[in-house]
Amino acid sequence: MKKEFVVIGLARFGGSVCKELHRLGHEVLAIDIDETKVNAILNHSTKAVIADASREDVLKSLGVGNFDYAVIAIGDNIHSSIMCTLLLKEIGVKNVWAKAQDANHRKVLTKIGADRIIQPEHDMGIRVANQLQSGKLQEYIELSEDYSIFELDVSKKLSNKTIKDLDIRAKYGCTILAIKHGKKVSISPSAEDTLYEGDMIVVMGNNNDIKRFEEKGL
Numbered sequence: 001m002k003k004e005f006v007v008i009g010l011a012r013f014g015g016s017v018c019k020e021l022h023r024l025g026h027e028v029l030a031i032d033i034d035e036t037k038v039n040a041i042l043n044h045s046t047k048a049v050i051a052d053a054s055r056e057d058v059l060k061s062l063g064v065g066n067f068d069y070a071v072i073a074i075g076d077n078i079h080s081s082i083m084c085t086l087l088l089k090e091i092g093v094k095n096v097w098a099k100a101q102d103a104n105h106r107k108v109l110t111k112i113g114a115d116r117i118i119q120p121e122h123d124m125g126i127r128v129a130n131q132l133q134s135g136k137l138q139e140y141i142e143l144s145e146d147y148s149i150f151e152l153d154v155s156k157k158l159s160n161k162t163i164k165d166l167d168i169r170a171k172y173g174c175t176i177l178a179i180k181h182g183k184k185v186s187i188s189p190s191a192e193d194t195l196y197e198g199d200m201i202v203v204m205g206n207n208n209d210i211k212r213f214e215e216k217g218l
């Protein structure tokens, strides 16, 4: 479904978010105070404007309040990032995702109502460290502090075994949500489905249980 997004701050992070949303076929209004940044994004957005997004009159005149989703990718200028987040929440944007430079910036953005906060280098560092230490972990999504969805490589040990043989729900409290075999994805696999080395499984569970499964079961 086509959605409408506003992306504010078009440097490395915001620029990349904007280009990708546009590539995916969405309507994207791109805003930056810097003319060079705006010119560079013209072909990768629906509309790109040079404007100071920390000013209420500017945001209102651009109709930003009508957007369902806003991404604030202003990092260095913390005052602007805070003002912009505050104003967007005030004018009624439902989903405001904001980029934070550090833990203190994150704290302030949380307090003023940002719906999601991204600290790109910090978040990516954690993701890479988890992938590195595991060796088997491809991707993961945190559902809450305790629960996650992990994408894991199927090892030789599990090859040619069915989900029933493995009994991972009883042994580890984890649920296999999907099996990826090459390009084929089997969603909600049955107990009779067989795993093969090189497949990928998508597993949901408590973080400690998944870790146990990864270390002992895989």
Ligand code: ADP
Residues within 6 Å of the ligand: 008, 009, 010, 011, 012, 013, 014, 031, 032, 033, 034, 037, 051, 052, 053, 054, 073, 074, 075, 076, 077, 080
């Ligand atoms: P990155 O880490 O992604 O490179 P920066 O924090 O360096 O991000 O860049 C933030 C971007 O936000 C810059 O392009 C800057 O011109 C823009 N910006 C800063 N203040 C405002 C503002 N008040 N209104 C609109 N854009 C702004």
